[in-house]
Amino acid sequence: MKDDQLPDYLTKQVSRRSLLKGIGLGGAGVLLATSGVGSALALTDQFPDILGKNNSKNKINFYGTHQAGITTEQQNHLYFASLNITTSNKADLISLFKKWTEAAAAMTSGEAIGQPAKNGLLPPDDTGEVAGLSASNLTITFGVGPTFFEKEGKDRFGLLHKKPAELKDLPKFPLDALEERWTGGDICIQACSDDMQVAFHAVRNLVRIARGKAVLHFTQSGFLRSKQSSGKNETPRNLFGFKDGTINPNLKDKQELNEQVWVQRGDGPNWLIGGSYLVVRRIQMFIEVWDRTTLKDQEETFGRHRDSGAPLSKKNEFDQVDLEEKNENGQYVIPKTSHVRVAHGKGKEQILRRAYSYADGMDLKTGTFDAGLFFMSYQRKPSKQFVPMQQRLAQMDKLNEYIVHKGSAVFACLPGVKKGGFIGETLF
Numbered sequence: 001m002k003d004d005q006l007p008d009y010l011t012k013q014v015s016r017r018s019l020l021k022g023i024g025l026g027g028a029g030v031l032l033a034t035s036g037v038g039s040a041l042a043l044t045d046q047f048p049d050i051l052g053k054n055n056s057k058n059k060i061n062f063y064g065t066h067q068a069g070i071t072t073e074q075q076n077h078l079y080f081a082s083l084n085i086t087t088s089n090k091a092d093l094i095s096l097f098k099k100w101t102e103a104a105a106a107m108t109s110g111e112a113i114g115q116p117a118k119n120g121l122l123p124p125d126d127t128g129e130v131a132g133l134s135a136s137n138l139t140i141t142f143g144v145g146p147t148f149f150e151k152e153g154k155d156r157f158g159l160l161h162k163k164p165a166e167l168k169d170l171p172k173f174p175l176d177a178l179e180e181r182w183t184g185g186d187i188c189i190q191a192c193s194d195d196m197q198v199a200f201h202a203v204r205n206l207v208r209i210a211r212g213k214a215v216l217h218f219t220q221s222g223f224l225r226s227k228q229s230s231g232k233n234e235t236p237r238n239l240f241g242f243k244d245g246t247i248n249p250n251l252k253d254k255q256e257l258n259e260q261v262w263v264q265r266g267d268g269p270n271w272l273i274g275g276s277y278l279v280v281r282r283i284q285m286f287i288e289v290w291d292r293t294t295l296k297d298q299e300e301t302f303g304r305h306r307d308s309g310a311p312l313s314k315k316n317e318f319d320q321v322d323l324e325e326k327n328e329n330g331q332y333v334i335p336k337t338s339h340v341r342v343a344h345g346k347g348k349e350q351i352l353r354r355a356y357s358y359a360d361g362m363d364l365k366t367g368t369f370d371a372g373l374f375f376m377s378y379q380r381k382p383s384k385q386f387v388p389m390q391q392r393l394a395q396m397d398k399l400n401e402y403i404v405h406k407g408s409a410v411f412a413c414l415p416g417v418k419k420g421g422f423i424g425e426t427l428f
């Protein structure tokens, strides 16, 4: 098919790529003819997004000291994949990580992967469903799980001596009901974007590139309120209707992030400096039960007011939580078993929460929604941050009446990459 026979949205995409790379002027010709504009410069003024003039709009740089997608302001959508490696060859893995780097850098810049599709006898390099869409703040974050290094007692790629002590399965917590199909994985890919099609496209294409080297173990899509519908960029609400994410490290405070999120020199092997540990928990929420619960019980479960998000007895979301305050009966205003009190503990641990809601049809066993929270948190040392917190929550959180943990995984998210380098190069 020639460019001028292609549907409009595809011609524009071909034109964008052609103009940028200075080849295949046929597509650009179509635009020139239809727009009546005499030069490519004038064209970029008229179609800035399509032709790539707005270089930084909706684009988050893939390259940097740290991977994007960790301290990046949360996008509307998540598409997450846990993969298992099928090759036993280290060189295959290195080649895969190099190809992934190139593809991820292209996709996060809003570009198609590989070469424009010209040969009708070959499948195109890019699957094509985001042609004409912006990068939509896409971030792609890669991590490796404990089984990346060792499986069934075997040092898979001669890298076992580099496995960090912190990279291990989480202990079994009381009330855990983990299912193998939502648990573990050798590699993770977290794609976040303000457009679900863009997030899915990213993972789909990375998995396609991995053919023969890695396969999907599980995937999870997730969502938050969209910025279009909330406008004010308020804290998103979870499926229980509560603002979720109020107390979190300040994403602009470098020192706090170094203390809580980024792996530092001396924490473990040097290859992970500037990376972070991701803890994933797939938590089903019994929304039908919750919806039959009184507002008072709901608020006492979290220790916060539902509508304002304020701590109980306070007015505003960001008012100071007073854990010592008692009511006229001498009981704590923020109940002893409330989620925020138990999560806070003595205030020793902090984590960077980056969770998304999920809604995956129905639970066939119970006929209820399979919906909940795909909990993700980033931290410098899971054993000193997530683990003690979850140990407390699993023992006494009132929220446990309404949730169950069905999946769990831990990944070491790799340090950032410089242009010309590739993800995981410090490890290999």
Ligand SMILES: C=CC1=C(C)c2cc3[nH]c(cc4nc(cc5[nH]c(cc1n2)c(C)c5CCC(=O)O)C(CCC(=O)O)=C4C)c(C)c3C=C
Pocket: 238, 240, 242, 243, 244, 245, 246, 247, 248, 281, 283, 284, 285, 302, 304, 321, 339, 340, 343, 344, 351, 372, 373, 375, 386, 389, 390, 393, 403
């Ligand atoms: C182990 C860590 C945590 C898990 C697992 C977890 C699950 C979970 N949380 C909510 C909803 C809310 N959590 C809130 C606060 C909060 N949660 C954690 C940790 C875990 N939550 C922390 C550290 C905090 C902050 C505590 C503090 O110091 O105040 C809140 C209140 C608002 C907020 O701060 O975000 C809500 C709401 C659900 C629904 C859930 C599992 C499904």
Ligand SMILES: [Fe+2]
Pocket: 339, 343
């Ligand atoms: Fe929580």
